[in-house]
């Protein structure tokens with residue numbers, strides 16, 4: 001009863017045709033409560049945690065990390081401008097209409113349009129999460145205030161719906177269709193987004209009403225799912241339901257009400273989890289972005305119950321997707337699905353490769369695994385996805401997002417329209433660039449992990465410590481840390497030595513250390529840190545090829561962490577906006593590459609003046625190559641057909 005022939009966008013098109021148409025009340029609070037995945041909550045001055053398996057390394061509250069100048073901050077600011085541009089009354093329109101409340105606002109379009117079955121997913125879900133995260137990352141009071149206003153109005157809608165806690169922008173009858181296995185898009189997927197948005201408003205902005213709304217919604221979910229037989233519920237799980245399990249776990253973690261854990265487990269999809277628990281890759285044919293959030297739910301379930309099976313599911317899944325089903329960018333999926341056996345990727349390059357939501361969710365899952373075992377390999381992946389798939393899929397001008405990042409050659413990037421797209425990927429993108437502060441640094445009681453090289457400031461009041469990270473990475477091949485300490489503070493600072501580092505060195509207060517660490521590990525600097533202490537790390541980048549696992553003649557070229565893309569002619573604005581992928585215009589022909597069999601990177605040479613700019617040499621036509629994230633308007637090529645000659 002699933003609709004395997006319908007991707008989301010096909011489903012939307014079909015429908016259109018058929019239709020003819022607090023705990024942290026302010027920034028001064030020292031409360032550690034900041035993120036549903038690290039939910040040590042403060043209650044009456046006591047820290048309460050429901051984690052059976054606490055993370056060994058934990059992130060800092062986002063309000064303790066601030067971005068400095070660089071590509072990440074620019075992406076965050078573009079996201080902020082987009083969030084500020086959305087009028088609350090337009091966001092609320094379909095919720096009010098659905099609840100029988102008056103609204104004269106102009107409806108939004110795209111996936112928020114009044115006839116779209118996913119309406120509400122962004123307006124009452126992602127938008128709230130994004131505002132809450134942006135508030136945590138920047139202290140943006142206006143966004144918090146706008147989001148608080150939305151929560152208050154959602155509360156009125158929920159009260160007016162009189163359906164036992166139900167809250168949505170579409171009628172509850174959608175759930176009758178779901179129960180009867182009649183065609184409906186993804187009602188639980190949408191409910192998850194709204195619950196997660198409200199819970200984020202509670203966690204990051206201290207909005208107590210948002211928690212109350214979430215709990216009432218959970219009560220409705222429990223009432224709907226409770227009477228269903230196990231087999232009936234399993235059939236319902238054939239319709240996309242996203243992170244229902246995750247948000248219910250998080251709600252348990254925040255409230256301590258055991259019942260939510262039991263409801264969460266009703267969303268365990270047996271045919272998906274069983275093979276993963278047995279370490280079997282049966283992912284072929286699955287819709288990618290509906291399944292990654294289920295694994296995040298498994299990770300949460302493991303953390304809250306200690307049941308090892310859920311950890312096995314999460315770790316096996318991550319390994320398999322990252323090593324067998326991901327491209328050089330860290331992205332995964334083609335046409336929203338895994339269409340092939342493991343390791344078969346060379347035939348999958350298309351305009352529909354690598355949906356942005358999938359990168360968002362894989363990065364989110366990675367943080368859980370890193371919390372359990374702080375392994376540099378996990379952050380190597382995180383950096384790869386961050387610098388190649390996430391930076392560069394937000395439009396720096398207006399903060400609009402991409403849906404697919406095409407990996408077929410000769411195409412271009414397409415962005416949504418500000419008020420008339422509002423896709424799933426608009427939603428996850430709005431969240432992503434609002435939480436770029438959440439992974440740069442992790443810590444435990446005795447050590448600091450510097451995971452990502454991003455210009456930023458860390459404030460660690462429990463240690464009386466501040467760390468300024470100064471870098472122009474990735475233009476700069478390394479970073480500098482400058483410490484301010486109230487008193488000399490013993491601490492191990494763990495610096496990630498990335499997989500791509502070609503040697504490297506570290507200096508403390510000008511003196512070079514005699515030792516260094518191998519790639520994909522953490523270099524530990526253990527000492528009493530004093531104000532003015534300065535750590536300079538040099539991480540030389542070099543060219544390296546990233547060949548397809550099943551066809552070594554199809555290769556991407558990388559420089560350090562960066563995927564280099566051939567940059568070709570620019571497209572006009574008409575082609576740049578509006579659709580999930582480039583279409584109605586053929587690709588340009590991209591040359592095959594002739595390379596030396598023994599020196600596979602020798603055909604690429606750095607530009608004499610411009611940093612991070614390269615040129616192909618000895619080819620049939622000139623090609624300039626730059627980091628994929630820097631390309632916004634031009635046609636590009638990531639994977640090349642490489643023919644070899646022996647010198």
Ligand SMILES: [Zn+2]
Pocket residue numbers: 289355356357358403423424425426
């Ligand atoms: Zn998406």
